[in-house]
Amino acid sequence: MGNINVTTLFSCVGFSDPFRNGYDGPLLNIVRSKKPDKIILVFSEGTIGNQEKISAAINGIEDSYKPSIIVDPEETPDKDTPYFDKMFKILYDKIMKYFLEEENITLNLSSGTPAMESALFSINRILGLNVSAYQVKTPVNDSNENIEFNLSDGNDGESPESTVQNTSDRILSDKGEKFEQTLIKENVKQFIQEYDYLSAYELIKNDPVLSTKEELSNKLEQFVVALKYQRVFPAVKVKKYDKEKTILLNSFLIFLLQVKRGMTSEVVIRGRNLTEFICEMYLNKNYQGLIKYDEHQLPQLNECEFTEIREQLYNNRFSTFSFLSFPVYQGIFKALGESEIGKALDQLSIFNIRNQIAHNFNELSEKKVNLLLKYYSTDNSYEIVNRLLSLIKFVFNLSKEWLIFFETENKNIISLLEK
Numbered sequence: 392m393g394n395i396n397v398t399t400l401f402s403c404v405g406f407s408d409p410f411r412n413g414y415d416g417p418l419l420n421i422v423r424s425k426k427p428d429k430i431i432l433v434f435s436e437g438t439i440g441n442q443e444k445i446s447a448a449i450n451g452i453e454d455s456y457k458p459s460i461i462v463d464p465e466e467t468p469d470k471d472t473p474y475f476d477k478m479f480k481i482l483y484d485k486i487m488k489y490f491l492e493e494e495n496i497t498l499n500l501s502s503g504t505p506a507m508e509s510a511l512f513s514i515n516r517i518l519g520l521n522v523s524a525y526q527v528k529t530p531v532n533d534s535n536e537n538i539e540f541n542l543s544d545g546n547d548g549e550s551p552e553s554t555v556q557n558t559s560d561r562i563l564s565d566k567g568e569k570f571e572q573t574l575i576k577e578n579v580k581q582f583i584q585e586y587d588y589l590s591a592y593e594l595i596k597n598d599p600v601l602s603t604k605e606e607l608s609n610k611l612e613q614f615v616v617a618l619k620y621q622r623v624f625p626a627v628k629v630k631k632y633d634k635e636k637t638i639l640l641n642s643f644l645i646f647l648l649q650v651k652r653g654m655t656s657e658v659v660i661r662g663r664n665l666t667e668f669i670c671e672m673y674l675n676k677n678y679q680g681l682i683k684y685d686e687h688q689l690p691q692l693n694e695c696e697f698t699e700i701r702e703q704l705y706n707n708r709f710s711t712f713s714f715l716s717f718p719v720y721q722g723i724f725k726a727l728g729e730s731e732i733g734k735a736l737d738q739l740s741i742f743n744i745r746n747q748i749a750h751n752f753n754e755l756s757e758k759k760v761n762l763l764l765k766y767y768s769t770d771n772s773y774e775i776v777n778r779l780l781s782l783i784k785f786v787f788n789l790s791k792e793w794l795i796f797f798e799t800e801n802k803n804i805i806s807l808l809e810k
Contacts, residue, residue: 398495400427401486403467403503403511404438409448417501418445423452427497429459431489433482435467435503472503478510486514516574575601576808583801583808586652588614591804607807614800618645626796635672636787642668643783644796650773651797655760656748662779663717663742670720672786673732681723682715689714692723700726717743735782741775771795 400421408416415423422430430449434442446460463485471477490496500512575598582591592611595601602608617624623641632640642665649657671690674681681700683693691714694701703726704719715723717740724733741759748755765774772794783789792799 397429398425398427398497399429399431399489400425400497400499401431401433401489402499403433403482403507404435404441404445405502405504405507406438408438408441408502409445418499419448419452421497421499422449422458425497426452426456427458429461431461431463433463433467433485433503435472436469437472439466467507473506475506475509478504478506479513482507482510483514486511579808580805583804586648586797586801588618601808604807604810607804607810610800610804610807617641618648621645626800639665639668639672639783639787640789640793643779643789644793646779647776647794648797650764650776653764655755655763658763658775659742659745659748662739662775663745665779666736666739666742666782667715667717667720669782669786670724670732670736671715674720674723676786678727685714691715692719732782732785735778735785738778739775739782
């Protein structure tokens with residue numbers, strides 16, 4: 392480890408270093424302003440010829456300032472300097488070599504080819520290195536394109552002040568705020584596209600810029616609260632359906648989200664609960680009095696008034712039962728001669744693996760799980776959702792807009808993010 396009190400400048404060398412047309416180049420401007428203790432220089436094959444001139448210019452800044460100048464032994468091939476991916480790899484390896492030895496590093500983001508500059512900038516921001524990084528404005532606050540080279544500047548190793556007309560400080564501290572915001576936004580988008588609203592919300596809430604976007608933050612918070620506490624989505628609430636249909640639609644949307652996220656256990660548990668709720672709705676609507684409720688509001692068969700159904704259930708596989716559940720509903724529909732809804736319910740018998748999930752840790756059947764989450768790209772649908780929709784239609788006319796609810800909301804959220 393190096394001395395943490397030593398400041399080290401890491402810099403590529405460009406054709407504007409050390410001078411250009413009477414002005415400090417970026418490297419010399421940073422050195423003049425910050426006076427690092429150590430300077431690590433990365434030359435390309437094309438700039439290595441300026442090594443002595445650059446050393447002389449640095450040592451000529453002040454008589455009392457003589458930094459340690461280290462030239463990285465490996466020159467960068469000229470054929471690689473225009474390519475970002477190659478420069479990223481080369482400069483990453485070099486920075487890691489010196490960063491492990493030195494704690495207080497400054498990066499020059501304005502010397503070298505555009506690929507070199509971009510690579511250094513990206514390495515700093517992506518890795519989150521604890522370094523200072525500086526850009527240097529051009530003398531005319533514009534592109535260097537029309538600034539001619541004056542190759543005689545400093546050739547004789549004279550003091551820079553004797554050959555350079557303008558040595559004013561042009562450095563800008565580069566905090567990479569736009570870059571950081573872009574990365575954070577991309578992460579938020581990724582979470583949204585994966586329907587992970589909690590992670591997206593946490594990212595936004597903890598970011599000083601994005602957290603000021605109240606509409607975006609409120610929208611995500613509504614999703615988080617709805618999913619965490621089973622609260623009604625605002626989009627469902629405004630429809631003003633009766634209580635049962637509101638519960639059904641809201642529960643279906645949460646179920647749909649869990650399917651999209653591949654959450655097998657939650658899909659099975661919520662899917663079976665939702666299925667039983669639909670059966671209860673259907674029987675209450677079409678066979679009033681068949682269901683009664685105990686003190687805990689659990690549904691039970693009204694055995695006193697529907698003795699024939701009770702007998703048929705007892706004569707089959709049901710010897711005793713306290714409340715209505717998936718297999719009991721199957722028996723009731725069979726006893727009532729309700730073949731259509733009974734057939735739709737039978738198609739959801741895969742939900743019977745709920746007890747296997749809830750009461751033990753046995754491995755689930757790969758075949759059943761794959762069927763559970765089978766996806767059809769042709770119409771962007773899932774097998775288990777299609778089967779559940781076949782049952783829902785007996786109690787509720789669910790419009791297609793709800794099947795793309797999350798895709799629509801995702802577009803709205805991303806639009807708010809980009810505002």
